[in-house]
Amino acid sequence: GAADAPAPSHITSPTDFRIKLGVEFPDFHCCTTKGDFSFHAFLDREPRWTVLFSHPKDFTPVCTTELGRCQELNASFEQRGVKLIGLSCDGVDLHREWSKDVLSNKGLPGKELDFPLIADDDRSIAMSLGMLDPLEKDDAGAPMPARALFVIDPERQNRFTVVYPATTGRNFDEIFRALDAVFLCGATGMSTPAA
Numbered sequence: 001g002a003a004d005a006p007a008p009s010h011i012t013s014p015t016d017f018r019i020k021l022g023v024e025f026p027d028f029h030c031c032t033t034k035g036d037f038s039f040h041a042f043l044d045r046e047p048r049w050t051v052l053f054s055h056p057k058d059f060t061p062v063c064t065t066e067l068g069r070c071q072e073l074n075a076s077f078e079q080r081g082v083k084l085i086g087l088s089c090d091g092v093d094l095h096r097e098w099s100k101d102v103l104s105n106k107g108l109p110g111k112e113l114d115f116p117l118i119a120d121d122d123r124s125i126a127m128s129l130g131m132l133d134p135l136e137k138d139d140a141g142a143p144m145p146a147r148a149l150f151v152i153d154p155e156r157q158n159r160f161t162v163v164y165p166a167t168t169g170r171n172f173d174e175i176f177r178a179l180d181a182v183f184l185c186g187a188t189g190m191s192t193p194a195a
Contacts, residue, residue: 034116048154
């Protein structure tokens with residue numbers, strides 16, 4: 001019966017996911033491929049809406065395809081009044097090398113991405129934001145960062161969050177659908193149906 005069921009390998013606690021909808025996104029120091037700054041200073045730049053998205057590791061196949069897709073879609077985000085910023089769990093120098101690889105892989109010109117990548121080589125940012133995937137572990141047995149994505153409004157509030165497992169790439173059509181829905185609701189108060 002139920003009493004004989006094995007105990008779960010991970011029990012969710014209230015602190016596992018710290019970022020909630022409608023709360024102000026926390027500030028933290030960012031070392032990035034486009035310089036160092038506070039996250040709130042970045043949020044205050046134009047355009048004022050922001051998408052923060054995380055990756056488990058540089059040079060991995062799924063992460064490389066996602067970054068390439070973000071580069072291809074950057075203009076579509078900007079047309080919606082949204083800027084991108086990524087986070088991956090390696091250092092800035094490796095991010096710069098990876099950016100070249102991403103662009104080459106997609107057949108795109110240039111040597112750097114149009115948006116910054118935050119270095120989080122010690123995973124401290126991913127841990128503080130609750131972005132670790134306890135079901136996916138690295139070679140040392142530590143939880144991998146999930147593929148988290150946050151839509152942050154001009155008042156620095158988290159308006160939309162989606163978290164994919166570390167092993168699953170994002171669906172950017174759904175991200176655009178959800179962004180457009182958030183904008184429509186804000187402008188008209190209308191809700192949007194399922195797609």
